[in-house]
Amino acid sequence: MTRKIFGTFILLILCAFSSPVLAQAQKPSSAHNPVPVVDFLPQPHVVGSPDYERDVAIFHAARKQKKSSRWKQAIYDAKDKENLEALFLDAFGLRIDSTSTPETLALMNMVTAWLAKTINPAKNHYRRVRPFTYFNVSGESCVPHDESWLKDNGSYPSGHSARGWGWALVLAEISPERQGAILRRGYELGQSRVICGVHWQSDVESARIAAGAVIVQLHHDPEFMRTLVAAKREIARLREPEAKQAYALQTPEIRKLPDNFVYVSELVPDALLDIRYYNSYNFVGARVDGYRAPVAVLVRPAAKALVLAANAAREQGYLLRIFDAYRPQEAVNHFVRWAKDPEDTGTKAIFYPDVDKPDLFARGYIMEKSGHTRGATVDLTLVDRATGRELDMGSAFDYFGVISHHGAAGISSEQADNRKKLRSIMISAGFVPYEKEWWHYTLRNEPYPDTYFDFPVE
Numbered sequence: 526m527t528r529k530i531f532g533t534f535i536l537l538i539l540c541a542f543s544s545p546v547l548a549q550a551q552k553p554s555s556a557h558n559p560v561p562v563v564d565f566l567p568q569p570h571v572v573g574s575p576d577y578e579r580d581v582a583i584f585h586a587a588r589k590q591k592k593s594s595r596w597k598q599a600i601y602d603a604k605d606k607e608n609l610e611a612l613f614l615d616a617f618g619l620r621i622d623s624t625s626t627p628e629t630l631a632l633m634n635m636v637t638a639w640l641a642k643t644i645n646p647a648k649n650h651y652r653r654v655r656p657f658t659y660f661n662v663s664g665e666s667c668v669p670h671d672e673s674w675l676k677d678n679g680s681y682p683s684g685h686s687a688r689g690w691g692w693a694l695v696l697a698e699i700s701p702e703r704q705g706a707i708l709r710r711g712y713e714l715g716q717s718r719v720i721c722g723v724h725w726q727s728d729v730e731s732a733r734i735a736a737g738a739v740i741v742q743l744h745h746d747p748e749f750m751r752t753l754v755a756a757k758r759e760i761a762r763l764r765e766p767e768a769k770q771a772y773a774l775q776t777p778e779i780r781k782l783p784d785n786f787v788y789v790s791e792l793v794p795d796a797l798l799d800i801r802y803y804n805s806y807n808f809v810g811a812r813v814d815g816y817r818a819p820v821a822v823l824v825r826p827a828a829k830a831l832v833l834a835a836n837a838a839r840e841q842g843y844l845l846r847i848f849d850a851y852r853p854q855e856a857v858n859h860f861v862r863w864a865k866d867p868e869d870t871g872t873k874a875i876f877y878p879d880v881d882k883p884d885l886f887a888r889g890y891i892m893e894k895s896g897h898t899r900g901a902t903v904d905l906t907l908v909d910r911a912t913g914r915e916l917d918m919g920s921a922f923d924y925f926g927v928i929s930h931h932g933a934a935g936i937s938s939e940q941a942d943n944r945k946k947l948r949s950i951m952i953s954a955g956f957v958p959y960e961k962e963w964w965h966y967t968l969r970n971e972p973y974p975d976t977y978f979d980f981p982v983e
Contacts, residue, residue: 559742560643562682563647563650566682566734567731569651569680580725580726584660587720590720591665591667594917594919594921596667596720598713599667599717602685603671603685603721605688609621609692611799611804613696615799615908615914616703616710619760619763621633625763626759626760628755629699631756633692635748635749636692636743640687640739641684643738644732644735647682647735648679648680648682652679653679653725654680655676656680656723656724657723665722667723668723680724680725681727682729683731683732685715685717686714686715686718686724686728686729686736687732687733687739689714689715690711690712690736690737691736691740692711693707693710693714694708694711694736694737699753699756699757700760700764706913709913715729715732783980786822786824786825786851786900787828788821789820789823789831789850793828793831795839795844796844796847797908798847799847799848800848800982801922802852802856808875808876808877810871815852815853815979815981815982816981817983818982818983820982820983821847821903822851822900823850823851824851824901826970826971827902830956831845831903833953833954834950834953842909842910843909843916843946845906846915847903847904848922848923848964850902852897852898852902852982853980853981854977854979857892857893857894857895857898860895861891870882877890880926889961890961896959898979899974901973902965904923904962904964905947906918918947918963919936919941920933920963929961931958931963944963947963955968956969957969
């Protein structure tokens, strides 16, 4: 299928979304009988055909991204359902969970269920061999632990790609002002499967077509439409400034902070919170002790300085994305226990592939006393306001290695410039960089330089 035909197909889908007359004119379909994918998808590419050769060429090109930051993103994207809460965080701007956005989550679950009913039978019907099996390179995908069951699960079409694109289409309809960033994120979720080496490019492209067809069908299902309207209202309320602040804070109880500590969202309401130690996408591989909510806390002087940084970033077209701020001593103790356990190396390939675990202390990546615990240190990056994309800094947050140092060799000029932008913004606001971590900044004149706090992040 050419790009022109694919584009026309998506245009028709979006037209269907925006036409209430069309939605009312069609007889609602049954949620139990979606149209089978095999009724409209073409056959997988035949070995030796030009389209097949394109699949092969793209597979080999994708291998060059192995161990890159994009490879690490693909590993994260592979756990799409587990990471759904934050999967579209940058693009959508809000977390998706059962507490704050139950209607939106219900909508996403409907999409997931319908896609399973259409995609899984097609996989069983076509039984296409996955690329890592075809080329006999088992163990070299980004999810080697999943390969044993993936090899017996058909490659065409891609279930992950269908979910990602289906979710993106629905979220783009809920928040049309963010459509570009949301659809781009949905597209990237599909491409992650190619980078992983577990799908052919045509598996991903066919999955997007299938997902579009499923979304069209869902728009004629009464239950889906009721939930869609409820989700739009839910998100519209959270987009309001007052509601957004309340959403970021979650509950009145979390306002009970020690004197001189504040929630970052109170002073910088447009900061994107991606608190990594609240979820499992971090070097420990689990939620860290002491993190009871995905919020950012700082001493008031540091938070006020961060306002200056946010203003400077905004003037340049960026938003701040915060990975961590105040960190209780309880969490630091968790890090220390983890670092002293030689058997727990499940995240090594992602976060410290070139460093032996015992050396994390000697090299200054993990310490028994952290500046974060004094409440004046923040880990962060920059996000493009127009696209919702995080700037490429050359290494991922919490990647323990020389490439994460300021002034590191081996990164592109664009990546180096992006680090300089963040560094300039933070230094001008009164922060001091940590030379071994491009994301780590401490207030120059911190109020509690010798005090290590241990109240939970909640």
